[in-house]
Amino acid sequence: MSTEAKQNTITPNTITIDGQEIPFKDGQTIMDAALAAGVYIPHLCHRPGLTPHGSCKLCVVDIGSRGVSFHNSDRRVQTKFSVDIDGRSVSACTTPAVAGQQISNNTPALNEVRKTITQMLFIEGNHICPSCEKSGDCTLQAMAYHLGMLDGHFPQFFPHREVDASHPTVMLDRDRCILCELCVRASREVDGKNVFAIAGRGITAHLIVNSPSGKLADSDLETGDMAAHICPVGAILIKEHGYEVPIGRRTFDLHQVGEIGLEKVILAKVRHTDE
Amino acid sequence: MSSPIRTVTVEQVNAVIADAYSQSNHLLHILYALQQRFLHISHEAVREVASHLGLPISQVESVVEFYSFFYGTPRGRYNILLSNCTSCGYMVGDENLMDTLCQRLRVVAGKTRADGLVSIDETSCIGMCDHGAALLVNGMPITRLDASKIARIADLVETETPVANWPAEWFRIDDNIRNSSLLLKNDFAAGDGMRAMLARNIDGTLAEITQSGLRGRGGAGFSTGMKWKFCREAQGAAHYVVCNADEGEPGTFKDRILLHSHADAVFEGMTVCAFVIGAEQGFLYLRGEYRYLLPQLQAVLAHRRELGLLGSSILGQPGFNFDIEIVVGAGAYICGEESALIESLEGKRGVPRNRPPFPVTHGYLGQPTVVNNVETFAAAAHIALRGSTWFRAVGTEKSAGSKILSVSGDCAAPGIYEYPFGVSIQQVLDDCGAKDVQAVQVGGPSGTLINPVKFNRKLGFEDLPTGGSFMVFGQGRDLLAIIVNFAHFFAHESCGFCTPCRVGTTLLKNGLDKIASGHGTQYDLDEMKRMGALVKRRSHCGLGQTAANPILDSLQRFPHVFEQRLAHSNFEPYFNLDGALEEARQVTHRDDAAAHLK
Amino acid sequence: MSKIRIATTSLAGCFGCHMSFLDMDERLVALLEHVEFNRSPLTDIKHCDPCDIGLVEGGVCNADNVHVLREFRKNCKILIAVGACAINGGVPAMRNHFNLRECLEEAYVNGVGVENPQIPDDVELPLLLDKVHPLHEVVHVDYYLPGCPPSADEFLSVLGDLLAGREPALPKKLLHYD
Numbered sequence A: 001m002s003t004e005a006k007q008n009t010i011t012p013n014t015i016t017i018d019g020q021e022i023p024f025k026d027g028q029t030i031m032d033a034a035l036a037a038g039v040y041i042p043h044l045c046h047r048p049g050l051t052p053h054g055s056c057k058l059c060v061v062d063i064g065s066r067g068v069s070f071h072n073s074d075r076r077v078q079t080k081f082s083v084d085i086d087g088r089s090v091s092a093c094t095t096p097a098v099a100g101q102q103i104s105n106n107t108p109a110l111n112e113v114r115k116t117i118t119q120m121l122f123i124e125g126n127h128i129c130p131s132c133e134k135s136g137d138c139t140l141q142a143m144a145y146h147l148g149m150l151d152g153h154f155p156q157f158f159p160h161r162e163v164d165a166s167h168p169t170v171m172l173d174r175d176r177c178i179l180c181e182l183c184v185r186a187s188r189e190v191d192g193k194n195v196f197a198i199a200g201r202g203i204t205a206h207l208i209v210n211s212p213s214g215k216l217a218d219s220d221l222e223t224g225d226m227a228a229h230i231c232p233v234g235a236i237l238i239k240e241h242g243y244e245v246p247i248g249r250r251t252f253d254l255h256q257v258g259e260i261g262l263e264k265v266i267l268a269k270v271r272h273t274d275e
Numbered sequence B: 001m002s003s004p005i006r007t008v009t010v011e012q013v014n015a016v017i018a019d020a021y022s023q024s025n026h027l028l029h030i031l032y033a034l035q036q037r038f039l040h041i042s043h044e045a046v047r048e049v050a051s052h053l054g055l056p057i058s059q060v061e062s063v064v065e066f067y068s069f070f071y072g073t074p075r076g077r078y079n080i081l082l083s084n085c086t087s088c089g090y091m092v093g094d095e096n097l098m099d100t101l102c103q104r105l106r107v108v109a110g111k112t113r114a115d116g117l118v119s120i121d122e123t124s125c126i127g128m129c130d131h132g133a134a135l136l137v138n139g140m141p142i143t144r145l146d147a148s149k150i151a152r153i154a155d156l157v158e159t160e161t162p163v164a165n166w167p168a169e170w171f172r173i174d175d176n177i178r179n180s181s182l183l184l185k186n187d188f189a190a191g192d193g194m195r196a197m198l199a200r201n202i203d204g205t206l207a208e209i210t211q212s213g214l215r216g217r218g219g220a221g222f223s224t225g226m227k228w229k230f231c232r233e234a235q236g237a238a239h240y241v242v243c244n245a246d247e248g249e250p251g252t253f254k255d256r257i258l259l260h261s262h263a264d265a266v267f268e269g270m271t272v273c274a275f276v277i278g279a280e281q282g283f284l285y286l287r288g289e290y291r292y293l294l295p296q297l298q299a300v301l302a303h304r305r306e307l308g309l310l311g312s313s314i315l316g317q318p319g320f321n322f323d324i325e326i327v328v329g330a331g332a333y334i335c336g337e338e339s340a341l342i343e344s345l346e347g348k349r350g351v352p353r354n355r356p357p358f359p360v361t362h363g364y365l366g367q368p369t370v371v372n373n374v375e376t377f378a379a380a381a382h383i384a385l386r387g388s389t390w391f392r393a394v395g396t397e398k399s400a401g402s403k404i405l406s407v408s409g410d411c412a413a414p415g416i417y418e419y420p421f422g423v424s425i426q427q428v429l430d431d432c433g434a435k436d437v438q439a440v441q442v443g444g445p446s447g448t449l450i451n452p453v454k455f456n457r458k459l460g461f462e463d464l465p466t467g468g469s470f471m472v473f474g475q476g477r478d479l480l481a482i483i484v485n486f487a488h489f490f491a492h493e494s495c496g497f498c499t500p501c502r503v504g505t506t507l508l509k510n511g512l513d514k515i516a517s518g519h520g521t522q523y524d525l526d527e528m529k530r531m532g533a534l535v536k537r538r539s540h541c542g543l544g545q546t547a548a549n550p551i552l553d554s555l556q557r558f559p560h561v562f563e564q565r566l567a568h569s570n571f572e573p574y575f576n577l578d579g580a581l582e583e584a585r586q587v588t589h590r591d592d593a594a595a596h597l598k
Numbered sequence C: 001m002s003k004i005r006i007a008t009t010s011l012a013g014c015f016g017c018h019m020s021f022l023d024m025d026e027r028l029v030a031l032l033e034h035v036e037f038n039r040s041p042l043t044d045i046k047h048c049d050p051c052d053i054g055l056v057e058g059g060v061c062n063a064d065n066v067h068v069l070r071e072f073r074k075n076c077k078i079l080i081a082v083g084a085c086a087i088n089g090g091v092p093a094m095r096n097h098f099n100l101r102e103c104l105e106e107a108y109v110n111g112v113g114v115e116n117p118q119i120p121d122d123v124e125l126p127l128l129l130d131k132v133h134p135l136h137e138v139v140h141v142d143y144y145l146p147g148c149p150p151s152a153d154e155f156l157s158v159l160g161d162l163l164a165g166r167e168p169a170l171p172k173k174l175l176h177y178d
């Protein structure tokens, strides 16, 4: 009863993130609303303007029990999770904002979870930052800095992954791919092509190229494509532009990953707008 | 002998594609035909399929790599897959039947023999848990394996005897119905439910389903009437009915029996649903492991078409048009998750979608879709015929009707037990002749591990929901080995979409392997707890959200099975140090003391 | 007050972390008022006495690395993994893409300009592990000092914390992996 009464007093079309009331428009996700209000929710696979993906889980937030429940017909989810004391865990980037949601975001516990997930991303691939051209411009690395990650914590998987250097201007080093599918979506949704896809499953899932030989050179990828630039890590790199910006002057030497609206800066890697 | 693969021409590939296409344009079916014919799906075949179906090459490639039963390199002419389930798996006591078979045929598991004759590997539960150890040979199940049968199989392979000429009784699959209630006791004549439905009309039928209190039998227990109502109300160019016959949860085989002996009720339930939601197309998504049921299911469909129960103007009702297509999966547990299933139906990798939107509004091809379990549809057909009161008369307040259990493991009479909801675990154990029970896994690896003090718990949505798997573990079983088996299952079946499950299930698997091998410490155990909690809470779909259940349950209820295996040191390395020198020893031919690490 | 005793070593590393340590320049003098060095390339002491802090640069690539690392773990109250290689294998771990035989054959048999091609098998040489591993996969590690190399400021920050009896907490502005 009392919860119901409380819910009615909430102004329509606002959600609350860490105690801060935030307006939202119909159709916005929690992430959309948060970013619009200048509230940072960590994210790796999300990029405003592309279809939300929900895979990296850096954006996990907890919604208090007063959030409206979905009629989720998935077995087990319902029966097993209604009892969670901290409410539901959802991905902010895919979950619609619903009036009255009480959301925890920037809490030590959630940032600890995010740090662990970041460590998982590091150890499943081969991230040797000192030898990576993306170092300093890399969102994964910046996320790790943001979360205070000192080490990978878990044993390294040291997977064998293929490098594709066939393309004249674009390099694909799968060792660093975090399967965020930003390139997949950018190619389909912005470039109007379909250059990339994920194949396989589980821990062997990997990025493939849509071409008869499976090589980038055979695809219709061009240097100007968004897909060639959007990779948050050093998996897709533009050739012959390595180290144009010296270490120490790179995106995350000058910026924090938590600054809102950094996407343009990150995309304009070759020359920073504010350099 | 030259292997037949090398001589494959594009023409041959295209002939197979064209032939398969003439029967079904579904990507999975065309890939199956290629796999059957050429024992693998080459890059060239991928390109041809893509151009034939007008699909991106990458989509076809990604599907080939996703499903366990498609291979990029040639399998043997005899491709043998042994179930690795704890109930129908190749470990029989201490005997490893897969090793035995591999040794007899001189094959390394996972690798095709050099002459191309045979390949042997393991696969997730194939749903033969009431039949003892089981395998699939070129897709056909053989059960009740023991060492002598393994020896005979090896001979038949070595002598290249066609599978069709192997002893017929090896392939016999029984229903093993031990206890019947609503669905298995009552006869169901094709069409009776639909005639009753037509008499009640749409609203009346929907009301009957809703009032019956029927909840989904796939596990979550969502109200079937509500689901149909939501779907009916959803706007869309077309509505679809999908029957989830993926039955991949280890230890579950009740849908196998329903499909084998009660297919009319299942199809009739789908048709009732189609009538209510206004669908003209239905799909039965059959797990690849049950492909052997396909001819018979097709025959039932054909018969129903003859009877006017499928097709256009069904039972003479103008405008009531509906038909059912069977789509056969290819080895992926995740395709039982409804949105992954829909992706698979659409010819893609089985990756769960983001929700909302839910399938009832945005399902197959983005249109309103009902996905229900096999048993749910069978129950709906009976309710259409006999009414909601008949159904409600059995079961409990929140769990109306009966539940079909697949009982397996350490008991005298494994098989199918249908009970009114509310039955206690102890009752089931008594009925199946289980003695000295150490634990029961209710609902399969994704469900709940129960210890004896809780055997009074009752099956039902109020207490212990279950999709139907009921695995009994006697005192003689190594419980840790079972937990390890489950961890391997989830790591193998994770679709790889989200970080917590993709990486976490492998970390859990590796951590448990370390503990089981006697190299785990208390620290490793604490790490399991932490990772288990994260995977459970932060994963994208039900697979990840339940993958840690066996570990978390057993840490809570059977802590000793871990503790007695722990190394009594503060730290143990994460890899075998001496083993890591083996390659160097071989390359340098050294074996002196310094060439070893303790 | 007795001085804090520190041991340092480089396993599969490049001594870059050690060089960076020396980048403290004149601040090293102040530091030496509080610390003394035991086993270290800086002192040429060959084996560890019981120490307060062990700084280990480089990952674990051979049997000798394992022995040295174990000696450090045994003798140092606090063991710190220093630098990218110690933390995740770093550049030496790039050989993990290949099997050991391929690596050795490339270096000693098929490589350009190799004379008298032969894979060394002298018993004096430590055998290589099939993969290069970070320290924490072989022994328990207490703290991590990332960077390639960690800057002198990072060393000072962590040592300063430890000398003051605080839990080390690297300021975010010092945190970097390259």
Ligand SMILES: Cc1cc2nc3c(=O)[nH]c(=O)nc-3n(C[C@H](O)[C@H](O)[C@H](O)COP(=O)(O)O)c2cc1C
Pocket: A073, A074, A075, B215, B216, B217, B218, B219, B220, B221, B222, B244, B245, B246, B247, B248, B249, B333, B334, B335, B336, B337, B338, B339, B371, B372, B373, B374, B376, B541, B542, B543
């Ligand atoms: C990993 C996973 C596997 C599943 N496997 C099955 C299955 O094999 N059969 C099934 O009916 N439901 C399965 N489900 C549940 C379905 O998502 C869905 O809830 C169910 O088919 C709905 O039907 P119902 O309401 O009749 O139970 C699975 C769910 C998950 C998360």
Ligand code: SF4
Pocket: A126, A127, A128, A129, A130, A132, A133, A134, A135, A136, A138, A139, A140, A141, A176, A233, A234, A235, C177
């Ligand atoms: S992609 Fe980023 S995290 Fe990975 S190695 Fe490069 S800089 Fe480091």
Ligand code: SF4
Pocket: A176, A177, A178, A179, A180, A181, A182, A183, A184, A207, A230, A231, A232, A233, A235, A236
């Ligand atoms: S290549 Fe880059 S953008 Fe593409 S999936 Fe991998 S990490 Fe994401």
Ligand code: SF4
Pocket: B334, B351, B352, B493, B494, B495, B496, B497, B498, B499, B501, B502, B539, B540, B541, B542, B543, B544, B545
């Ligand atoms: S939880 Fe597992 S199965 Fe589900 S989406 Fe994530 S990776 Fe895929």
Ligand code: FES
Pocket: A042, A043, A044, A045, A046, A053, A054, A055, A056, A057, A058, A059, A060, A091, A092, A093, A094
């Ligand atoms: S940003 Fe939301 S899951 Fe990746």
